[in-house]
Amino acid sequence: xxxxxxxxxxxxxxxxxxxxxxxxxxxxxxxxxxxxxxxxxxxxxxxxxxxxxxxxxxxxxxxxxxxxxxxxxxxxxxxxxxxxxxxxxxxxxxxxxxxxxxxxxxxxxxxxxxxxxxxxxxxxxxxxxxxxxxxxxxxxxxxxxxxxxxx
Numbered sequence: 001x002x003x004x005x006x007x008x009x010x011x012x013x014x015x016x017x018x019x020x021x022x023x024x025x026x027x028x029x030x031x032x033x034x035x036x037x038x039x040x041x042x043x044x045x046x047x048x049x050x051x052x053x054x055x056x057x058x059x060x061x062x063x064x065x066x067x068x069x070x071x072x073x074x075x076x077x078x079x080x081x082x083x084x085x086x087x088x089x090x091x092x093x094x095x096x097x098x099x100x101x102x103x104x105x106x107x108x109x110x111x112x113x114x115x116x117x118x119x120x121x122x123x124x125x126x127x128x129x130x131x132x133x134x135x136x137x138x139x140x141x142x143x144x145x146x147x148x149x150x151x
Contacts, residue, residue: 005029005117006084008075010039013047013133014056017125019148021090022066024119031065033082038072046134055149075103076110087116092126 007022011034025032034056036049045052053068060066071078079087087107089100097118104116128146137143143151 002030002083003028003086004031004033004082004084005086005088006033006035006075006079006082007088008035008037008071008078010045010130011036011052011056012045012130013147014052014059014149015125015128015130015133016146016148017090017092017121017128019059020122020125021088021119022060024122025088025117026063026065028117029086029088031067032088033084034060034066034068035075035078036068036070037075037078038070046138059148074110076107076114079107079114080111085113085115087114089116089118090121091118092121092129 005025005028007025009018011018022032022034036053036056038049049070053070056068060068075087079085087104089104091097091100100116100118107114107116133143133146137151
């Protein structure tokens with residue numbers, strides 16, 4: 001049975017930290033689906049979802065076992081529909097752990113075949129967050145060292 005992992009997030013934008021988690025996840029999973037979700041808690045995206053979908057596909061073009069999809073439903077249900085039995089998540093710090101632990105518990109309750117797998121962010125990417133990148137970009141700062149593609 002193929003080990004398929006879902007790497008869900010709003011990815012607004014997708015960072016080098018996200019890229020690192022996906023690439024490291026390839027040693028654990030046969031296939032990874034980067035799933036860009038429409039987050040109901042965020043009223044408006046900074047980067048259009050279609051733009052980010054294209055940039056993430058471009059980032060992983062050399063990897064046939066990494067795909068990119070968008071979704072607008074419960075993550076647990078999207079995973080079920082795509083045959084993903086694992087959720088891949090990155091943790092930068094204890095705050096991330098607290099947040100991700102709660103989500104993992106609910107996802108497991110909604111889909112008992114779904115296991116969350118957490119990878120600790122590589123040290124050089126621990127300070128990178130999408131919100132920091134948005135703020136730097138908004139004020140015309142250089143974000144090229146923080147993202148794996150050209151804007």
